[in-house]
Amino acid sequence: MASEKKAVGVGVIGFGTIGTGVVRVLRDEGASIEERLGYPVRLVRVADLDTRTDRGVRLRKGVLTKDARALINDPKVDVVVELIGGVEPARTFMLEAIAAGKSVVTANKALLSVHGPEIARAAERRGVAMGFEASVGGGIPIIKVLRESLAGDENHEVYGIVNGTANFILTEMSDGHGEFEQVLAEAQAMGLAEADPTYDVDGIDSLHKLVILAAMAFGKRIRPKQVHVEGIRRVSSMDIAYAHEFGYEIKLLAVARDTPEGVEARVHPSMVPRTHLLSQVRGAFNAVCLRGRALGTSIYYGQGAGMMPTATAVVADILDAARNMRYAASHARPQGRAACTAGTMVPAYGRPVRGLHAARVIPMASTSHEHYIRLSVADKPGVLARISSILGKESISIATLAQHEGARRGVVPLVLRTHRAEEAAMSRALGRIARLSTVRGRPVVIRVEEALGSNGRVRADA
Numbered sequence: 307m308a309s310e311k312k313a314v315g316v317g318v319i320g321f322g323t324i325g326t327g328v329v330r331v332l333r334d335e336g337a338s339i340e341e342r343l344g345y346p347v348r349l350v351r352v353a354d355l356d357t358r359t360d361r362g363v364r365l366r367k368g369v370l371t372k373d374a375r376a377l378i379n380d381p382k383v384d385v386v387v388e389l390i391g392g393v394e395p396a397r398t399f400m401l402e403a404i405a406a407g408k409s410v411v412t413a414n415k416a417l418l419s420v421h422g423p424e425i426a427r428a429a430e431r432r433g434v435a436m437g438f439e440a441s442v443g444g445g446i447p448i449i450k451v452l453r454e455s456l457a458g459d460e461n462h463e464v465y466g467i468v469n470g471t472a473n474f475i476l477t478e479m480s481d482g483h484g485e486f487e488q489v490l491a492e493a494q495a496m497g498l499a500e501a502d503p504t505y506d507v508d509g510i511d512s513l514h515k516l517v518i519l520a521a522m523a524f525g526k527r528i529r530p531k532q533v534h535v536e537g538i539r540r541v542s543s544m545d546i547a548y549a550h551e552f553g554y555e556i557k558l559l560a561v562a563r564d565t566p567e568g569v570e571a572r573v574h575p576s577m578v579p580r581t582h583l584l585s586q587v588r589g590a591f592n593a594v595c596l597r598g599r600a601l602g603t604s605i606y607y608g609q610g611a612g613m614m615p616t617a618t619a620v621v622a623d624i625l626d627a628a629r630n631m632r633y634a635a636s637h638a639r640p641q642g643r644a645a646c647t648a649g650t651m652v653p654a655y656g657r658p659v660r661g662l663h664a665a666r667v668i669p670m671a672s673t674s675h676e677h678y679i680r681l682s683v684a685d686k687p688g689v690l691a692r693i694s695s696i697l698g699k700e701s702i703s704i705a706t707l708a709q710h711e712g713a714r715r716g717v718v719p720l721v722l723r724t725h726r727a728e729e730a731a732m733s734r735a736l737g738r739i740a741r742l743s744t745v746r747g748r749p750v751v752i753r754v755e756e757a758l759g760s761n762g763r764v765r766a767d768a
């Protein structure tokens with residue numbers, strides 16, 4: 307068949323959740339994809355260690371293999387899609403595919419947060435495409451926005467809710483459906499959280515995505531170890547109730563700011579004003595806010611994970627790779643070398659990898675924030691005076707104070723909101739406060755994001 311000859315061949319390594327979704331989209335949308343491209347995209351091979359489990363999609367005989375290398379080296383495979391997750395052997399598979407002249411697509415944020423530039427450099431040198439739209443924000447096309455649509459602007463802020471599992475848990479807690487452990491168990495039963503939820507609830511997944519976003523937005527490389535990370539395990543429904551009283555929702559935010567002093571990069575639970583659009587991102591949805599010098603604030607919202615949203619992003623990258631390949635082939639010089647790759651193919655990071663510079667990351671201790679502090683204190687006179695004296699010695703001033711509940715076994719919750727204070731000073735003060743004989747247990751501290759891009763506010767007048 308003539309169209310079969312012109313087909314772009316795809317090999318998918320990893321027939322799990324996302325791999326199955328990609329196979330489905332390629333099957334169900336085959337005709338519209340061919341219409342868009344002018345030629346078909348054909349699934350040539352699928353590799354998975356487990357070739358027995360029924361994934362609910364039928365593959366032609368001979369397509370499924372256990373051998374990822376046979377897929378990579380199959381001459382009919384033009385685009386290799388890595389969907390196995392983890393660092394190795396995913397990294398090696400991608401580098402081998404690139405060395406074999408194949409374009410590569412991945413959704414693997416854990417891999418890219420450390421080895422993204424290495425793989426992008428290899429792709430650049432070999433003149434093949436590398437796509438990773440699905441690595442951040444699932445079906446939200448945030449990578450393409452940063453790589454292409456906003457290429458004319460200088461971004462200096464990127465922040466948002468990039469983990470659907472954590473956001474689902476916080477939303478359920480905010481709606482009064484229980485404490486963290488209970489809601490986590492519910493999310494696991496619904497398939498929204500892994501059996502081992504560490505990456506999602508401890509902020510590691512958000513960290514990986516933040517590193518990718520910062521590289522795309524600022525052209526700066528941040529090492530994951532340089533980012534301050536806290537998860538949501540210590541958030542309680544009592545903190546959420548106080549947040550509501552003060553006019554906030556608690557969200558797990560990933561925040562990066564490019565400032566003249568360096569890059570601020572952090573992942574932690576934050577109190578987000580209820581007037582800010584991010585506070586209204588509920589359930590498993592994600593949203594990413596960008597602040598550019600020329601554009602100002604823009605917000606991108608949608609399904610942040612899951613089989614079909616993520617698969618859609620993977621397939622869009624496959625189509626981009628197919629277009630690049632065809633264009634390069636049709637403009638090849640007589641000697642066979644592609645004449646146009648540098649001119650037509652947008653580099654993976656929207657700039658050559660040599661243009662990605664190591665970021666000077668501002669240590670968390672040197673950043674300043676407003677804080678919410680909840681203490682369990684003995685119900686005695688003079689306790690508050692001691693605490694405010696310790697805060698005062700570190701030049702931390704109290705903005706609001708709340709103490710509603712009566713004493714239980716002689717202990718009451720004491721809630722403070724501070725004005726902006728340096729993290730180092732706050733940490734010294736909290737260390738001293740925690741050692742007071744009248745203070746029980748570890749203080750709970752949540753940063754208040756009063757300064758989030760004001761253009762993201764819901765009210766036009768805010």
Ligand SMILES: NC(=O)c1ccc[n+]([C@@H]2O[C@H](COP(=O)([O-])OP(=O)(O)OC[C@H]3O[C@@H](n4cnc5c(N)ncnc54)[C@H](OP(=O)(O)O)[C@@H]3O)[C@@H](O)[C@H]2O)c1
Nearest residue numbers: 320321322323324354355356389390391413414611612616
């Ligand atoms: N799930 C989401 O919503 C989502 C969203 C965005 C991005 N992602 C990313 O997408 C990637 C895939 O995620 P997933 O949820 O689809 O994972 P998954 O369901 O665990 O699927 C991974 C598949 O790869 C197979 N595999 C592992 N090592 C292999 C190897 N060496 N050769 C061949 N197959 C191998 C696994 O087989 P075994 O099970 O037999 O080990 C499994 O079937 C990850 O990088 C993830 O971070 C996922």
